[in-house]
Amino acid sequence: MNANQTLASPFVDFKEVKASVSILQVLEHYSLIDTLKQTGDRLSGPCPLHNGNNPTAFRVSISKNCFNCFGRCGRGGNVIDFVALKEGVDFRDAALLLQDWFMGGDASVPAREPAPAHRVREERSRTVYPPAPTQPETPTPAETEQEDEATENPPLTFELTTLKTDHPYLEMRGLDAETIEHFGLGYCSRGILRGHIAIPIHNRDAKLVAYAGRWPGEPPHGTPKYKLPKGFRKSLEVFNLHRAFQEPEDVPLVVVEGFFDCFALWQAGITKCVALMGCSISPEQEKLIAAAMPNGGTIELLFDNDEAGHHGTEEIAARLLQFALVRSIELPEGVRQPDELSEDEIAEVFE
Numbered sequence: 001m002n003a004n005q006t007l008a009s010p011f012v013d014f015k016e017v018k019a020s021v022s023i024l025q026v027l028e029h030y031s032l033i034d035t036l037k038q039t040g041d042r043l044s045g046p047c048p049l050h051n052g053n054n055p056t057a058f059r060v061s062i063s064k065n066c067f068n069c070f071g072r073c074g075r076g077g078n079v080i081d082f083v084a085l086k087e088g089v090d091f092r093d094a095a096l097l098l099q100d101w102f103m104g105g106d107a108s109v110p111a112r113e114p115a116p117a118h119r120v121r122e123e124r125s126r127t128v129y130p131p132a133p134t135q136p137e138t139p140t141p142a143e144t145e146q147e148d149e150a151t152e153n154p155p156l157t158f159e160l161t162t163l164k165t166d167h168p169y170l171e172m173r174g175l176d177a178e179t180i181e182h183f184g185l186g187y188c189s190r191g192i193l194r195g196h197i198a199i200p201i202h203n204r205d206a207k208l209v210a211y212a213g214r215w216p217g218e219p220p221h222g223t224p225k226y227k228l229p230k231g232f233r234k235s236l237e238v239f240n241l242h243r244a245f246q247e248p249e250d251v252p253l254v255v256v257e258g259f260f261d262c263f264a265l266w267q268a269g270i271t272k273c274v275a276l277m278g279c280s281i282s283p284e285q286e287k288l289i290a291a292a293m294p295n296g297g298t299i300e301l302l303f304d305n306d307e308a309g310h311h312g313t314e315e316i317a318a319r320l321l322q323f324a325l326v327r328s329i330e331l332p333e334g335v336r337q338p339d340e341l342s343e344d345e346i347a348e349v350f351e
C-alpha cells in the first residue's frame, strides 16, 4: 500500500527510487544476502525485521522487487518500505537514504540506466547461493510454535464494537458509508489499535481472526502503516474470501494486493474480490483459493502498476493456473494501484 506517495514532496520521486533500486542492492547493503537462500526468482530466509528464526519466514521476489514476512512481524513492501523499517525512519526519509546510497544522492538526475534490477537479476542467475547457514541458535519453543507449527489463526474471542465509521481518512480514501459498513471498518480509539483504522479479517469460514490497523495517513517517524496482531499469520488467510465465495461461481474472482484495492473494487461493483495482503502468494493462500474453486473458473489478477509489478503477476499467475483460468488485468498508464481509480475507471478496466 503506497497511498502516502501522493503526499510526495517534489524532491523525492518515490516511483523512480522504486524503479531504480533493486531489492538485492538493498539486501546487500545490509549484508543480508548470505542469510537468504535463492530459488529461482525468490529468496527466503529468517526475517531480518523481527529477527526471527524461521528459515523461510522472510521472502523476497526479485522480479517484483518486494519482500514479505510470513512470520511474526508480517511486514512487507518495496525497497523503500524495507529501509524505512530497518532504519526506523518514515517513507520519505527512507527514499532519501536510497537516493543517497544508490542514485548519486539526487533523484532529479535521470536514471542513467533503466532498471538496475534487470542487470542484477542477470548476474544473479549465474550465481547459485549456498544454502542458508544452519541456524546458530535453536529457536525458542515459543517461536517454533508461533512460526512453524501454527496452521491456523485462532478466531478472536472479542469484537470491536465502538469503531467510528465516519473518520475523515476513510472519506479521503474515497469509501462511502455502505462500503465502510460492509467491511466493518472504523477508527479505533482504545486498546492496541488505538489511533488506527481497524480492518476486520475473517478466515474462510467467516470467523473473525484479526484486526489489521491502518494508520490514518502518513504515519509518524518509525511507525508502520499497518499494525497486525502479534502471532497473526497473514499468509494463512485470503482477505474477503468468505464473502467472495457467496458470489456466483461463473463470475471471475478478482485477486488484488491490498485491503483498500479490495474496498475500491467492491464499491465499484466488482464484489467478488479478494486481497493477498501483500505482493506475493503463500502456499496456504494458494490452497485456500484452489479449495474455494473446486470446479475451476476464472481468476483476474489486478496488481500494482509498477515496472516490477508486471513481472510479479507472472509468478502468481503461474501458480493459480494450476486450477483456474488466469487473466492479468493492466491498470491504465500512470495509475499505480487499483484504489486510485474512480468507480467508472474500475468498470472500464474490467470491460
Ligand SMILES: [Zn+2]
Residues within 6 Å of the ligand: 047, 048, 049, 050, 051, 052, 057, 058, 069, 070, 071, 072, 073, 074, 075
Ligand atoms: Zn518478520
